[in-house]
Amino acid sequence: MRASKALLAIGGPTLTVIGLLGVWLLVEAAWGIPRYLLPTPGEVAEAAGANMDLVLKSFGATLKIIMSGFILSILVAVPAGYCIARTKPGNYILYPILLVVQFIPKTILAPLLLVYLGIGFVPKTALVFLMTFFPLLMESITGFRNIDERLYFTTRSMGANWMQTFSFMELPAAMVHIYAGMRTAVVYAITAAIVAEYVGSNEGVGFLILYASSDLDMPLVFVGVLSASVLGVALSLAMSLFERLLLPWHHAQEK
Amino acid sequence: MQNPISSDATPATKVGSSITFDKIEKHFDDFHALGPISIDVKPGEFVSIIGPSGCGKSTCMLIAAGLLQQTSGSLKIDGKELDGPQTDIGIVFQDHLLLEFRKAMSNVMLQQQIRHLPKQETLEYAQALFGQLGLKGAENRYPNQLSGGMRQRVAIARALVHQPSVLFMDEPFGALDAITRTQIRHDLEKLWLDRGMTVLFITHSVDEAIGLSDRVLVMSKTPGQIIEEIPIDLPRPRPFHLGDYPDFAQYAHRIYAIFEKLGIYNFK
Numbered sequence: 001m002r003a004s005k006a007l008l009a010i011g012g013p014t015l016t017v018i019g020l021l022g023v024w025l026l027v028e029a030a031w032g033i034p035r036y037l038l039p040t041p042g043e044v045a046e047a048a049g050a051n052m053d054l055v056l057k058s059f060g061a062t063l064k065i066i067m068s069g070f071i072l073s074i075l076v077a078v079p080a081g082y083c084i085a086r087t088k089p090g091n092y093i094l095y096p097i098l099l100v101v102q103f104i105p106k107t108i109l110a111p112l113l114l115v116y117l118g119i120g121f122v123p124k125t126a127l128v129f130l131m132t133f134f135p136l137l138m139e140s141i142t143g144f145r146n147i148d149e150r151l152y153f154t155t156r157s158m159g160a161n162w163m164q165t166f167s168f169m170e171l172p173a174a175m176v177h178i179y180a181g182m183r184t185a186v187v188y189a190i191t192a193a194i195v196a197e198y199v200g201s202n203e204g205v206g207f208l209i210l211y212a213s214s215d216l217d218m219p220l221v222f223v224g225v226l227s228a229s230v231l232g233v234a235l236s237l238a239m240s241l242f243e244r245l246l247l248p249w250h251h252a253q254e255k
Numbered sequence: 256m257q258n259p260i261s262s263d264a265t266p267a268t269k270v271g272s273s274i275t276f277d278k279i280e281k282h283f284d285d286f287h288a289l290g291p292i293s294i295d296v297k298p299g300e301f302v303s304i305i306g307p308s309g310c311g312k313s314t315c316m317l318i319a320a321g322l323l324q325q326t327s328g329s330l331k332i333d334g335k336e337l338d339g340p341q342t343d344i345g346i347v348f349q350d351h352l353l354l355e356f357r358k359a360m361s362n363v364m365l366q367q368q369i370r371h372l373p374k375q376e377t378l379e380y381a382q383a384l385f386g387q388l389g390l391k392g393a394e395n396r397y398p399n400q401l402s403g404g405m406r407q408r409v410a411i412a413r414a415l416v417h418q419p420s421v422l423f424m425d426e427p428f429g430a431l432d433a434i435t436r437t438q439i440r441h442d443l444e445k446l447w448l449d450r451g452m453t454v455l456f457i458t459h460s461v462d463e464a465i466g467l468s469d470r471v472l473v474m475s476k477t478p479g480q481i482i483e484e485i486p487i488d489l490p491r492p493r494p495f496h497l498g499d500y501p502d503f504a505q506y507a508h509r510i511y512a513i514f515e516k517l518g519i520y521n522f523k
Contacts, residue, residue, distance in 0.1 A: 153322050154352055158369045158417075159342035168365060172356045249356050249397040 039219040044226070047219030054208065059227050061204040065121070065193040066235070069128025070186060077133050078178060081140025082170070095141065102134040107192070110199045124196035124204075131192035132185035139181025143174030179246050186235050194228060205231065271299035271453030272333045272343070272420040274319055279328035280478075281314050287478040289314045291328060294472065294481060296453055298333075303456040303464040304481075305510065306474030307519045312457045315479065316425050319455060320344055332421070341421070342370075345414025345452075349426040351406040353398040353413070359405075360385070360394035363413045370417055377416060384412040387449075388442055404435035408442075415446065422447075425457045437495050440466055444492050465489075465506045466497050473513050483513050 021041050028038055035043070048055060084090035084098070110127055117123035147170060155165045197206025209224035244251060273296060280290035289311035296302050304312050317323035319330060321341040330337045353362045360381065367377040385391055388408040398406050407427060414422060428436045444467055447454055458464050464471045465487055473483040489500055497503045514520045 148352070150348065150350070150352055151354070153317070153320075153346065153348070155369070156322060156340040157320060157342060157344055157346050158366055159340070160369045164369050168368065169354060173354070175356070247356070249399065252397045252400055 036216060036218060039222060043219045044222045047217070048223045048226075051220060051223065055223055055227055058203060058205045058208040058224070059231065062190075062193050062197065062206065062228075062231065065124045065128055065196065065204065066186075066189045066231075068121075069125045069192065070132050070189045072125065073129050073132040073136055073185065073189075074182065076129075077136035077181070078140050078171075081137050081178075082144050082166070082174075084137075085141045085144035086170075098134075098137070098141075102138060106130040106134075107195050110195055113196075114200045119200050124193060124201060127196040128189050128192040131188040135184040135188065136178070136181040139177045139184070140174065143177030143181075144170060146177065147173045175246055176250075179243060182242075183236075183239055186239055187232070190228065190232050190235065270420065270451055273298045273331075274421065274453060274455065275331040275334070276315075276319070277329045277331070279315070279318060279325045279330060281311065281318065281323070282326045289318075289477075289479045290325075292479065292481050296455060299451045299453055301447060301454045301456065301467055301469045302472060303458055303468040303470070304472045304474055305458055305461065305464045306479060307476055307514075307517070308459065310474050310476050311479030312459075312474055313425050315474075316423050316455060316457050320346060320423050343419050344421045344423060345417070345419040347407070347410050347414045347422070347424045347427040349429040351398065351403075351410040353406060353409055355398050358395050358397055359390065359401065359409045362398070362409055363416050366413060366417045372417060380418070381412060381416045384415060384446075387446060388412055389438075404431050404439060407431060408439065411439075411443065411446075415450070415452075418450070418452075420452055422452050422454045423457075424454065426459065427456075428460070428463065429458075436460075436463070441492065441495060443467065448491060461507050461510050462497060464510070465503055466493050471506075471510065473510060475517055476519070482517075483509075485509060 024038075024041060027033065028040060039047075084094050106127070109130060110123075113123040113126050113130075117126055151169055151173065152165070155169050160168065193204070194206035194209075197204040198210055201207045205224055205227050208227070209221055212218075212220035212224060274294070275296070276292055276294040278291040278293055280292075281288045292315065294302070304315060306312050314323065318325045319341075321330075321337050321339055332341065332343075353359075354365070357365065363381045363384070364378065366372065367374060367381075382394075385394060388411060390405065390408050390412065393401060393405055393409070398409070401409065407430075411427070414424075428439055431439065440463055447467075454467075456464070456467060468487050471485045471487060472481045473485070474480065475482045485506060487506060489502060494500075511520065
């Protein structure tokens with residue numbers, strides 16, 4: 001019973017993907033779409049093989065931008081969220097401003113960042129930072145705000161100092177929300193990195209797609225699009241594993 | 256009942272502290288919540304405060320723990336004026352207030368981490384407490400994997416692992432079923448007999464108040480005041496079925512009579 005379930009779980013999606021590839025070929029044949037617009041799966045695979053070095057290098061460059069911006073964002077957003085949630089000026093002055101600022105689309109700032117910060121690692125990381133910062137910050141604020149006030153009775157009667165209260169109680173208690181923010185932010189991070197590479201870069205998956213499309217090298221464009229998707233799936237999987245590390249009691253609950 | 260703790264009366268490593276409420280009052284803005292109340296809790300004594308919901312019992316306990324500032328009056332622990340959160344205490348609330356992200360034993364050992372107690376010794380003491388509280392096997396389970404009664408037992412272990420001289424309990428068994436309450440009441444009494452800390456126990460259960468206390472203080476409706484003091488002179492440890500003592504019925508009758516006089520009960 002269990003084995004057949006596993007077979008279904010793996011076999012179902014696999015057959016669907018094969019089916020979709022078949023549809024892709026059929027559509028091409030039936031409507032006679034020219035190859036230079038829609039390459040065949042075979043051609044895409046061939047392009048991937050031929051440009052493997054370039055693809056891997058682009059993949060690595062984009063991943064580096066994503067991780068730098070994302071980690072920087074966590075390091076700033078979590079403490080900032082704590083300060084805003086647990087201080088009066090934070091709650092009454094900064095929070096209402098944030099409620100408005102968070103809705104400004106950050107991608108529009110890409111050209112501006114280029115002007116201010118030049119070309120290269122810094123402006124790209126800055127854009128990833130900007131796009132991931134707000135979801136992380138808003139979730140951190142929620143997390144630190146939602147702590148049961150009565151838990152402070154417990155820590156205060158233990159004589160906990162500020163640092164102990166933060167590390168033993170507040171941070172882990174807010175982690176459910178912080179993690180939710182990270183999940184949302186990681187998706188934004190990929191978009192931000194690729195947009196930054198579209199605007200001004202000479203490496204990365206975004207650059208690869210732009211470069212290939214200006215050359216009308218459609219198989220290579222498809223390789224780029226697929227790499228970006230693989231990046232998304234990989235980061236999402238990594239976040240799921242990370243959850244076990246950050247929120248181990250969640251899995252205990254499911255048992 | 257003059258001084259329940261003489262130097263050789265208890266095997267406890269630490270003797271309980273005395274708690275003195277002197278004309279304590281609490282106002283929340285315009286609302287007069289509590290007092291004035293004056294209570295004298297002797298070292299090692301088990302005192303219950305019983306009263307209707309919202310009468311200020313919990314406020315009373317928070318003030319005694321130094322977690323809430325009284326509006327007027329003074330509070331002394333072992334004759335020393337209190338001026339901030341007390342740390343030589345354990346507290347158990349109606350909600351267990353365990354940290355959901357820590358396993359049972361780790362919740363208890365938080366005391367060790369925060370207070371920088373010797374690790375091995377504290378762990379052994381915690382394990383002994385787990386044994387006495389029927390928590391063996393629960394050490395590595397998260398609070399959400401434990402029953403309500405077990406969670407409350409872990410909260411009691413957490414409140415006692417640092418061997419405090421005072422234990423405050425605010426309706427600790429309020430959320431538990433009757434069977435669990437009876438057992439946990441008995442376990443608490445034994446822990447207290449072994450350790451000799453002072454206990455201030457807030458409840459609205461007549462059974463618990465009589466079943467556990469040396470003295471029951473009956474509190475009025477808001478603003479809460481102590482309107483009657485009933486010493487409970489029953490042998491210990493007290494039985495599961497309190498009705499075994501003919502005196503129990505008399506004590507219970509006295510408390511219910513006060514409640515009726517206060518208009519808390521109305522059986523007509």
